[in-house]
Amino acid sequence: MEGKALLFKFLGGVDAIPIVHRARSLESFLTLLEWIEPSFGGINLEDVESPKCFILLEEAQKRLKIPVWHDDQQGTVTAVLAGLINAAKLVGKSLKSSRIVLFGAGASNIPLYRILRKLGVPAENIVVLDSKGVLHPDRDDIDRLFLSHAWKYRIAVETRGGGLKPGAGLEEALRGADILVAASTPGPGVVRKEWVAQMSRDAIVFAIANPIPEIWPWEAREAGARITATGRSDFPNQINNSLVFPAVFRGALDVAAKAVTDEMLIAAAFELAKHAEERGLREDYIIPTMEEWEVYAKEAAAVAVKAVELGVARRTTTYKEEFERALTIIRVAREKWAKLWEAELIARPPEVVA
Amino acid sequence: MFEPGLVIRRATEADVESLATLIRRFYMFNEEFDPAMETADNVRRVALDMAKARVAGGDLILVASYEGKLVGYVYGSVVENPLLARRKIGVLKELYVTPEERGRGIATALIESAMNELSKMEIRYVAVEFPSRNVVAQKFYEKLGFRPYMSVYLKEV
Numbered sequence: 001m002e003g004k005a006l007l008f009k010f011l012g013g014v015d016a017i018p019i020v021h022r023a024r025s026l027e028s029f030l031t032l033l034e035w036i037e038p039s040f041g042g043i044n045l046e047d048v049e050s051p052k053c054f055i056l057l058e059e060a061q062k063r064l065k066i067p068v069w070h071d072d073q074q075g076t077v078t079a080v081l082a083g084l085i086n087a088a089k090l091v092g093k094s095l096k097s098s099r100i101v102l103f104g105a106g107a108s109n110i111p112l113y114r115i116l117r118k119l120g121v122p123a124e125n126i127v128v129l130d131s132k133g134v135l136h137p138d139r140d141d142i143d144r145l146f147l148s149h150a151w152k153y154r155i156a157v158e159t160r161g162g163g164l165k166p167g168a169g170l171e172e173a174l175r176g177a178d179i180l181v182a183a184s185t186p187g188p189g190v191v192r193k194e195w196v197a198q199m200s201r202d203a204i205v206f207a208i209a210n211p212i213p214e215i216w217p218w219e220a221r222e223a224g225a226r227i228t229a230t231g232r233s234d235f236p237n238q239i240n241n242s243l244v245f246p247a248v249f250r251g252a253l254d255v256a257a258k259a260v261t262d263e264m265l266i267a268a269a270f271e272l273a274k275h276a277e278e279r280g281l282r283e284d285y286i287i288p289t290m291e292e293w294e295v296y297a298k299e300a301a302a303v304a305v306k307a308v309e310l311g312v313a314r315r316t317t318t319y320k321e322e323f324e325r326a327l328t329i330i331r332v333a334r335e336k337w338a339k340l341w342e343a344e345l346i347a348r349p350p351e352v353v354a
Numbered sequence: 355m356f357e358p359g360l361v362i363r364r365a366t367e368a369d370v371e372s373l374a375t376l377i378r379r380f381y382m383f384n385e386e387f388d389p390a391m392e393t394a395d396n397v398r399r400v401a402l403d404m405a406k407a408r409v410a411g412g413d414l415i416l417v418a419s420y421e422g423k424l425v426g427y428v429y430g431s432v433v434e435n436p437l438l439a440r441r442k443i444g445v446l447k448e449l450y451v452t453p454e455e456r457g458r459g460i461a462t463a464l465i466e467s468a469m470n471e472l473s474k475m476e477i478r479y480v481a482v483e484f485p486s487r488n489v490v491a492q493k494f495y496e497k498l499g500f501r502p503y504m505s506v507y508l509k510e511v
Contacts, residue, residue, distance in 0.1 A: 137452065137453040137454045140382065142453050143379065143382060143383040143386060143453075144386050146383075146453060147386055147490070148386075153453065156453065157453050157454050157456075160454065
């Protein structure tokens with residue numbers, strides 16, 4: 001939490017403080033959030049597991065009039081989407097007509113499904129799998145999902161298993177697929193090379209489990225994938241939440257937004273993608289890195305403008321105005337840090353290169 | 355709330371296999387609420403036998419068919435007690451609708467059709483059975499105007 005607060009400040013100029021608490025039940029957690037709401041411009045939820053995180057975020061967003069954020073859901077989805085937009089562009093495919101396989105039905109792929117649907121991807125083009133196989137209305141445990149996991153249940157019913165048989169696994173799902181987003185369990189070897197080889201031409205493979213991706217990117221490429229991405233900073237195309245949350249909060253706070261909606265996430269993702277595109281897309285560069293710090297101001301501006309457009313902002317602004325404001329705030333935050341490092345008053349964090 | 359393409363009718367021999375799947379699903383659904391309702395290992399085969407027997411027998415077994423596919427069923431029978439002024443009551447014991455067709459009023463249509471059939475047999479009261487812990491069923495039947503009638507308690511020996 002302290003580390004996250006630091007990233008909020010360094011990358012987005014956002015002042016964040018960790019709050020640890022003993023609220024265990026959903027209701028007590030929500031009450032806590034309601035009680036502390038007046039102190040904050042936004043709340044970032046941390047360490048809430050799936051599927052509790054879905055109901056908690058949904059309920060908190062309903063009850064609070066400030067943005068409530070769960071990075072494992074919204075942050076990851078935004079970064080993945082930015083990467084997918086550019087990967088698809090690079091290989092000349094459209095997301096809407098691609099066969100998309102989401103492997104792992106947890107905090108990031110459940111909202112990713114929702115966002116893809118909002119972008120107009122037909123449900124039948126999407127296959128979602130959890131540890132037991134494809135989410136399918138004829139699965140034996142479907143009524144267990146009906147009672148205990150409304151999100152998986154809805155996906156099973158809407159996608160109808162993407163035309164696969166109940167009981168089908170990732171191997172079957174990948175046959176002819178254009179895109180794989182694996183957010184499941186750490187690899188390697190969770191996604192097999194020979195399965196990737198069965199995907200369509202110019203396949204896109206995002207394997208974002210940490211610390212080890214479900215399949216090593218070079219293995220995926222040897223198997224015929226054209227574009228790969230992971231969650232790791234030591235490989236190209238890092239799907240990194242830190243590209244998202246500091247900027248989204250910057251933009252949302254600057255217009256005193258009442259919420260962060262999916263549309264605002266989508267705006268942030270397109271802005272991230274656009275920045276990379278302007279610098280020149282390559283197979284090993286589909287998404288900006290944390291070092292390209294101006295992108296945070298751009299994202300903040302896109303988010304703020306979208307909030308105004310949607311009517312969830314308490315203050316109005318323009319893209320240019322917010323971009324310049326965010327750029328100044330972030331620059332000042334970074335300069336303060338640089339001074340502290342230069343004076344050796346604080347240690348330089350090894351993973352952040354200023 | 356009846357939709358075009360939706361038919362509620364008595365089950366026939368041609369329905370046996372699909373009906374067996376629905377019966378099995380119903381029992382697996384109830385299993386979720388109470389470990390005492392754990393299904394048998396050979397539930398597939400038993401459900402098939404049960405479906406055959408029910409289609410051939412005299413109990414009430416209605417199916418919902420949507421565009422030619424079975425999407426739900428209701429099963430009930432008539433219970434008699436000559437000591438009561440209303441000696442015959444109808445008891446609906448099983449109701450199931452497939453996930454894809456939920457939320458479209460099919461369960462309601464099945465219950466209404468079953469009530470209709472039973473009312474033709476000089477029956478004044480219809481009871482429904484479901485696991486006490488099945489709050490989904492409880493809400494559903496209360497919405498349809500059913501009230502608590504009998505309680506069944508369970509204890510391990």
